[in-house]
Amino acid sequence: MSRETASFSPGIPDGDDRERRMCTRCDFVDYVNPKIVLGAVATWEDKILICKRAIEPRLGYWTLTAGFMETGESVEEGAMREAREEACADLEIERTLAIYSIPRIAQVQIMFKAKLRSPDIAPGPESQEVKLVTWDEIPWKEMAFPSAVWALKQWHGLKGETVHLPFGNPDGTDHMTGG
Template sequence: MQNPRDFGFSLKTPDGDTQHRLVCGDCGWIHYVNPKVVVGAVVAHEGKILLCRRAIEPRRGFWTIPAGYLEERETAEAGAKREAREEACAEIALDSLLAVYSIPRISQVQLIWCARLAVPEIAAGPESLEVRLFGWDEIPWQELAFPSVHWALGQYRSIEGRTGFPAFGNPAGETGNY
């Protein structure tokens, strides 16, 4: 990737701003760099949870919930459903927002829903080595890909079967700077 400074951009604080930004020296256009939004779901079916073994880096070979980056011009809900289709060939129905996690170290905000299989069929998509429905005592806790997967599963378990709960955030003491 080429350095934006090679194209006349410089790092400075624009008038009325509080952050350093890349600013075009010719026209004053400001390049904003903002966090990425990740969308996903804890998907339940008949008392089991859908997990996908990652076929891509980071954390290839580890288990995760179906989740990934929100695309431009896509609603968060549509993105969560798309990720389930891409990773697990699963059609899901979203129930309620489970959590909003802030992961500042990697500039992510994660929106995770409670969901269920709309059609009881799953298969590994191109980003998954395998997919499987796990009972709680079968979840490979030591092989989960990311701390936020642990958080989401634990928080899901704490509200399982309930409706009308407020969305969770990072667990107490978890800054997301892991």
């Protein structure tokens, strides 16, 4: 079946107070809400799980396991699913590490502190390579996204603390483009 190309124009729906993308052919309103990204700083003993991306954006760069939340799952389940999909890794979620707002790309990222249930990891279809690295082995210059760097540094700053407030955006990054 051949389909026409989607066509939208801006307009204010009845009863609303701001402009939305409205279909030019039918009554569909494309409400754009911020999307939730769920990720984890996941460790096995003193090593951290990182993945080399096999997809754009930032193909070939390293990151933490993270991705868009799907419907039908909790935030913890989503972070576990992403680790399974990207690194065949089985996570135990320990707690919320950070909540980042990245308005420029309309994302809220919730990052968890997690433990690997086993050191068995392997690249999923979205990863070229996955590995467990010590703090000193993190390839800082080849990291894909600022938010993974924020999470790693905030995680490292905990130094064994088990009760803490979730971190937010580091100073000066409130409206920057992150990942």
